[in-house]
Amino acid sequence: MIIGKLGTGKTLLLTYLNEIMQTKSSHVYTNYPINDKNTKIITFKHFDFNDKTKLIPPNNSFIGFDESFLYMDGTDPKTTKLIHNGKIPYILLARHFNNNLCITAQRPNMVWNNIRELATCTIIPLSLKKPPNGKTLIPKFFIMELGVFQDMDMYEIWKNKSMERVSDGKKSKRKSDMGLGVKFFK
Structure with missing residues (x-):
C-alpha cells in the first residue's frame, strides 16, 4: 500500500515497482496505461468473482x-460491502494466489479498512526531487525518499513523533528504527 499526498510520487513509484516486477513475473497489470508491451491494463471488474465475463489475474x-x-x-464500509461484494474476496485473498497487489491512495482512511489491516507494509513517499542536471525538461531519473512501515499503526506512531519534533523546532527524524517497524530508503 502506497500512501501519499498529491504529487509525492505514488504513481511514479508504482510504475517503478511495475518495472521491477516484470523481472519476477510475466503477469504484470496496472489500471493506468504504461508505454510498455509487457504490462496489461486491468480494471476493478477483473477482481469480481461474481462476474464470469472477466478473467481474474492468474x-x-x-x-x-x-x-x-x-x-x-474506504470511508463507507457498509456501502463498499454491498457494491463490491464479489471483488472483496479476491482483494483479501490475493496473497493466496501468490499475487502482489499494490494500491495507492492519498490518505490512509481512503483505503478500505480490511485492506489496510492485511497490508504487508505501507510505503510513504516522503520527498521527490528532480536531479540537479538543469539541461533537460524530462529527467531520466528522480531522487525519492521513502518510509516503509510494517503497518499503519507504526506509521501513525512515527508521524506523531515527527510532528512533536517539528512543533518543538527540531527536524523530523528519518532514520530506520526496527523497534518502530520503519525503514527509510533514498
Missing part, C-alpha cells in the same frame, strides 16, 4: 492499482 501476478479510492470508497 497466480503469480503483480497488480498495481493507482488511486484505489476512485473505485472502492
